[in-house]
Amino acid sequence: MQPGFGITPRQRQRGGVRGPGGQDKANKKKRVPPSAWSHSWVLTLVDALCSCTLSEARGLGATLSAAFTSRMGVPRSVTQDFFPTGLREQRVGAVEMALVPYEETALMGLQKFHKPLATFSFANHTIQIRQDWRQLGVAAVVWDAAVVLSTYLEMGAVELRGCSAVELGAGTGLVGIVAALLGAHVTITDRKVALEFLKSNVQANLPLHIQSKAVVKELTWGQNLESFSPGEFDLILGADIIYLEETFTDLLQTLEHLSSNQSVILLACRIRYERDNNFLVMLKRQFTVSKVHYDPEKDVHIFKAQKRNHREGL
Secondary structure (H helix, E strand, O other), X not given: OOOEOOOOHHHHHHOOOEOOOOOEOOOOOOOOOHHHOOHHHHHHHHHHHOOOOHHHHHHHHHHHHHHHHHHHOOOHHHHHHHOOOOEEEEEEOOOEEEXXXXXHHHOHHHHHHHOOEEEEEEOOEEEXXXXXXXXXXXXXXXXXXXHHHHXXXXXXXXXXXXXXXXXXXXXXXXXXXXXXXXXXXXEEEEOHHHHHHHHHHHHHHOOHHHHOOEEEEEOOOOOOHHHOOOOOEEEEEXXXXXXXXXXXXXXXXXXXXXXXXXXXXXXXXXXXXXXXXXXXXXXXXXXXXXXXXXXXXXXEEEEEEEEOOHHHHO
């Protein structure tokens, strides 16, 4: 998933991480005023907490919130509101984000993210996705939206044989792998730091005769788009990539560049906050958007978008 990354080697050497205000926590202990903490970077945390039962969240809340407050110098009111299970946020630059467990053994409700392998069955294949939460954070675990979108593709809602497809913010690559198994020629993309991990999952799960149909390629939204031909893809896929408000404009620019008037865009996501609806409003200014699927168990929506033609906009 595009905006999510783990702690960098430089940070590890320095023994600290940079918080929302840009302070190096290893070298400067400074309390961050509550107004400096934006809600936008806790979206994935909230999604993760949905995996916990209410009793687990309540039981862990007081102890780990206090530990988080002590370690990070965050006002207690902030941790009580946003960090009931003691997760800590790591930010690198303006929009690079990862959430890493503060105390791994305590987070019973998030155990699935700590499993080294997540196993699925799609397209008559057993798919084993390697996960690495500790190193790459949210970019290296399988989220429900990816499972729901993969299921939707397997249902045959879109003709994939011979289709030219791209997955944005692929993370573990599950959706792109399933699309390739179903016959598409897929370009599976994410930012540079996640590529080796992504490539290892793709190679491990695609038979040799299908691997030529899947290419892993770097793509940072809104940057170096000239390395992709305008309107290059028939199908654009994204699973849980709508959660960080700072990326919305770049994501829209990328969708605009990669799609033609005939392209279909499928975005799977949870609607967690008003900002998620705001993205859909932004999307509707350039594309015709409709909801084509909803999984009530996982609370995941799939939206289909296509470019508006000039006549439609008049």
